[in-house]
Amino acid sequence: GNSVTQMEGPVTLSEEAFLTINCTYTATGYPSLFWYVQYPGEGLQLLLKATKADDKGSNKGFEATYRKETTSFHLEKGSVQVSDSAVYFCALSDRERDDKIIFGKGTRLHILP
């Protein structure tokens, strides 16, 4: 079945460091791929998405490219801030399977000032 595997956390970085959170997926059909972010005490928010191969999603300095050949959707940011501290979820939505979203287990990110 469909699944998402993402980097285990917690990930701790200093402010202005480069961030990569790895995400790979297994899916039949043609999934859309997402990164969601959850700040402390809140629900999830969509951070970025890509709906087809080679698409790049971007938002708030974060980027991820839909790589069908490696079944990956790694999240990157060139210079993280303390305010980026949150939990990040990689997810996929398979439009051939009732549009359910399958989430990874989440990666907690701590940014130190």
Next chain:
Amino acid sequence: EADIYQTPRYLVIGTGKKITLECSQTMGHDKMYWYQQDPGMELHLIHYSYGVNSTEKGDLSSESTVSRIRTEHFPLTLESARPSHTSQYLCASSSFSVLAGGEQYFGPGTRLTVT
């Protein structure tokens, strides 16, 4: 900004009580979902609905029940709360259109503690 609301945000209640967690959205979305989020952060789908009078159980078995009498409202009920129900409950909705890429909009969550 997504318009999806959950009440209460926090609830502490004794064992055996009946509780209802409220979820409402003003976006006219047909699809709505309930997730249970464990302390390890993982999300588990417990219920979903594709429209009025449609409800289905999700991937994780739950003693809760849901109803969908109006498009905008998707309450979750526990008839007799137990400590094992202590968790964070997140409600979400999405557009029926596949062109939307199936993205979901989340409410802020209800943190339930059963003593």
